[in-house]
Amino acid sequence: MSDSPDTAVENIVLGQPTVGEEELAAVAEVFRSGWLAGAGPACRRFEERFAKAVGTQHALTTSNCGSALYLGLRVLGVKPGDEVIVSDYTFPATGHAVLQAGATPVFADIRPDTFNADPASIESLVGPRTVGILAVDVFGQPGDFDEYRAIADKHGLWLFEDAACSAGATYKTRPAGSLGDLAAFSFHGRKGITAGEGGALVSDREDLIAHARKLHTYGIEPAFNREGSDELPIPTFHEAGFNFRLSDVQAAIMNVQLDRLPELLATRRAAAKHYHDAFAGLDGVEVPVALPDREHPWQTYALMIAPELSRGQVALKLRERGIGCNFGTYSSHLQPVYGEQRPLPVSADVFARQLAIPMHSNLTDAQVERVATVVREVVTELS
Known part of the structure; x- marks a missing residue:
């Protein structure tokens, strides 16, 4: 046998989640509760805590950031024929959400230093069909939101923050997520806090989150909302929705991740x-x-x-x-x-x-x- 030294090189991976016994214990608690499905008590607890952490009044957990982006566009009233100005340098889930809502993404060029949308490029793209600005916090660092807001207000547009990578970031002391009319977060495995997959839609506007909550559960209030009723509430479907819910197993992990x-x-x-x-x-x-x-x-x-x-x-x-x-x-x-x-x-x-x-x-x-x-x-x- 050779007695030469081991020359194997350690591989250092690009990204990796930080999870452990605390997350396992939280999942075990959900197992004991019997509520593993989506939009349950663990989800609601995380929503309350996450909204506080990102400086908004309301939060809704979702299956991923893409579904949060799509729900946000839907409740903002985006429709076919509309144009949405989108930061160009981003994972295409951002532009895909605009396409899925039936609208046209109009891409804005970026600053060469931060890679976020250049306000001058956004301003130059506003046209008669423009309804809003979807600004991405590239790699988590927020863009120039004071300038974005000024452009939105000047032209009567909404401002939507793609905060997929931004948990814990701030802009002029304000938390990422609180910088637009709505914001969408990702809890994918490469993100700063993660349940493997998942997302959240946050806003100060109760009407937008209430509408999104119905849409993310096929168009009705989630079952957890009906728990404890002394009658037999039978929900009514007024519009076709989706199954965009985060499971309570994932929400339990996210509650620990938020602590971390x-x-x-x-x-x-x-x-x-x-x-x-x-x-x-x-x-x-x-x-x-x-x-x-x-x-x-x-x-x-x-x-x-x-x-x-x-x-x-x-x-x-x-x-x-x-x-x-x-x-x-x-x-x-x-x-x-x-x-x-x-x-x-x-x-x-x-x-x-x-x-x-x-x-x-x-x-x-x-x-x-x-x-x-x-x-x-x-x-x-x-x-």
Whole structure:
């Protein structure tokens, strides 16, 4: 047998949930309760706590962020023939929701530093069929919501925040989720808090959330709303709805995840600072920008690779050395599903050059340092 040292390289994954015994105990409690289905007591408890955490009066749990986005558009009255201005640099679930509501997404170009929608681009796109603005908090950092609101008010539009990645973020001390007329969150496995899947729709407007609550349960009030009645309430269907409910099993996990949120954010922010320091002065990459008037939750840490380097080669060499990585997200206007679109040069450039490296709350200091070391080595080799 060879007595040579073990040279196996540890793989450091791009993203990973932080879950454990507390989540298992919460799920066991739901099992004991007998209510595993959606829109039950665990969901209602999480909704109350989550609304408070994001600074809104109301919250509705949903099966995922895509269903939350679609429900939001429906209760805002979006219909065929309408146009909705959408941040271009985002996972296409944002634009898909507009298509699914029967409307047309009109994509706005982005700021080159934060990757959020450029207010000047939004203003230039307002037309006679525009009904609202769907602004994405890219990688969790909120965009320029004071400017977005001013544009919306000027033209009589609604403002909808896609806060899929934004749990725990703030904009000028206001929590992400409280920045528009409605906001949608994701609890997918890559997000800062997660039940594997799930989402939420939040708002200060009781009428919008009440309507969405009916639509997300086939068009009637959820069964839990009828618990405790001294009669036999028989709901009536006035419009066709959907099954967009979060299960109580998932809601139990989310209640624990919400308790964890401050610790999870602190770990991600420490990792981001370490990366920032490690890449300072490194030719060939630009680090992401965190603006001083908002708190970034660091759902993703994405570098911009210099045009003279091959992002594909950087990614290949990182993966060969055990470092997980991937492109940032999508330049939506380039996706064939949306048909022919006007050029959006900033978004297209970011889409071509951005590379996400490991960012999650389980990263150790040693893993963060190893990622930083390997990135520096690879970029230097290829420069």
